[in-house]
Amino acid sequence: MISTIATGSVIVLIAGVLQGLYAVPMKLAKSWKYENIWLLFTVNALVIFPWVLTVATIPHLGAVYQAIPASTLVAIVGFGLCWGIGVTLIGLGLTMLGIGLGFAIILGLSASVGSLIPLFVLNPEKIGTSQGHAYMIGTAIMLIGVACGARAGFLRDQGQKVETQEPEAHKSSFFAGLLIVIVAGLLSSALNFCYAFGGAATAAAEAQGASSIGSSNVITALATTGGFVANLIYCSYLLWKNSTTQLFWSDGAGWNWFYGVIMAVCWFGGQAMYGLGSSRSGDLGTVISWPLLMGMIIITSNIAGFLTGEWQGTSRRSRMYLGYSMILILAALGVLALGHRT
Numbered sequence: 001m002i003s004t005i006a007t008g009s010v011i012v013l014i015a016g017v018l019q020g021l022y023a024v025p026m027k028l029a030k031s032w033k034y035e036n037i038w039l040l041f042t043v044n045a046l047v048i049f050p051w052v053l054t055v056a057t058i059p060h061l062g063a064v065y066q067a068i069p070a071s072t073l074v075a076i077v078g079f080g081l082c083w084g085i086g087v088t089l090i091g092l093g094l095t096m097l098g099i100g101l102g103f104a105i106i107l108g109l110s111a112s113v114g115s116l117i118p119l120f121v122l123n124p125e126k127i128g129t130s131q132g133h134a135y136m137i138g139t140a141i142m143l144i145g146v147a148c149g150a151r152a153g154f155l156r157d158q159g160q161k162v163e164t165q166e167p168e169a170h171k172s173s174f175f176a177g178l179l180i181v182i183v184a185g186l187l188s189s190a191l192n193f194c195y196a197f198g199g200a201a202t203a204a205a206e207a208q209g210a211s212s213i214g215s216s217n218v219i220t221a222l223a224t225t226g227g228f229v230a231n232l233i234y235c236s237y238l239l240w241k242n243s244t245t246q247l248f249w250s251d252g253a254g255w256n257w258f259y260g261v262i263m264a265v266c267w268f269g270g271q272a273m274y275g276l277g278s279s280r281s282g283d284l285g286t287v288i289s290w291p292l293l294m295g296m297i298i299i300t301s302n303i304a305g306f307l308t309g310e311w312q313g314t315s316r317r318s319r320m321y322l323g324y325s326m327i328l329i330l331a332a333l334g335v336l337a338l339g340h341r342t
Contacts, residue, residue: 016296019270020103023094025259032056032256036247037240038091040260041267046084046228049268054056054221055215058205060157064218067204076201076219077226084227086110088216088234096177099154100305101322105178107161108186108329110140110148110192143326148321150155155318156311161254165268194223213275220271261270294333296340 029037058064065073094102126132156172198219205215239245246252274293302322305311311319 007317008277011273012293013296015270015273016293017270018266018273019293019302020268020297020300021304022263022270023099023103023301024308025263026091026095028205029256029259031252033238033242033244034091034095035235035242036244037256037260038088039239041258041263042087042228042231042235044264045088046224046231047304049264050221050224051215053272054217057210057217059209061218064201064205064208064210068218072198072200075197075224076194076222077238078227079190079197080223081230082187082190083194083223084230085156086184086190087227088231089180089184090188091096093177093181094149096173097153097181098305098310100188100298100302100309101149101156101325102177102181103301104149104329105146105181106185106188106326107294107297108146108176108332109182110188134335134338136317138332141328141335142202142332145325145332146182148256148328149325152321152325153316155321156314191227194219207294216275274335296331300330302326 026037055061090102090106097104099103120127176256195216201218201222202215205218206212210218242311248257311322
């Protein structure tokens with residue numbers, strides 16, 4: 001049992017590294033705009049890869065979707081659409097705040113809201129229990145950690161003023177980025193709602209012979225496709241507004257196509273490996289795997305942020321606040337994980 005949990009934990013840690021790094025190639029596609037690289041990423045990560053996996057793992061797929069109640073299908077796609085808006089904002093937020101700080105705030109808020117909303121809606125009787133208390137305490141710690149992260153980012157931007165830009169422009173740019181990642185974090189929690197309210201979908205898949213591990217793919221494919229719609233609309237608007245469609249075929253675009261696919265491989269590969277690692281951890285899968293994944297994404301993304309110069313030339317005080325933020329967010333994830341166990 002211990003060796004099985006250890007194997008599952010290693011797989012989850014690798015998944016966290018992949019998801020913590022998926023946004024790094026955006027910085028390498030310098031001749032493309034946000035809408036170019038993000039559209040390519042989402043086509044592969046949210047449509048092609050999920051449906052290939054679903055077709056490969058779900059027997060009688062057409063019959064499965066016919067058996068799912070229409071209300072469940074609408075809920076999954078609707079929550080997926082909300083999550084997709086959050087994904088769109090994630091790309092913008094990471095560009096404005098940086099990979100490390102942006103991921104910490106987004107994941108922290110997503111984890112907290114993703115735990116609280118299903119509790120309040122599906123199991124309101126548990127609010128006064130130890131589980132409800134753990135979720136609320138974890139959320140409170142998370143909000144303090146997010147506030148420390150926001151302070152760290154503000155101090156960082158103050159120390160990295162560009163000579164040609166006015167200080168007030170830096171200030172407004174930072175707060176705009178902060179608002180974007182906060183909204184992105186809140187909306188990103190909607191992906192968890194797809195699974196929380198999609199039990200009828202997995203039941204239909206298992207009734208047609210799908211494994212308990214693979215049955216959730218019928219939810220994932222629908223949810224991510226709904227999410228892609230939001231990204232497609234926004235990226236198409238930017239391509240039209242900025243006249244950047246031709247960049248897809250400009251000189252040197254081949255490497256940018258490669259970077260976009262690598263982003264999708266890292267993101268979706270992390271998703272798939274998390275499911276595999278969590279299932280190998282037995283009954284403790286949710287308790288162990290979930291905080292491990294979130295924690296590793298935050299740690300990896302912050303290391304990537306430091307290595308790519310996001311905190312270069314910053315003050316000791318700003319880095320101190322960043323450290324406080326990471327500690328609090330990781331502690332909050334641990335408290336939320338204990339809530340899952342009770």
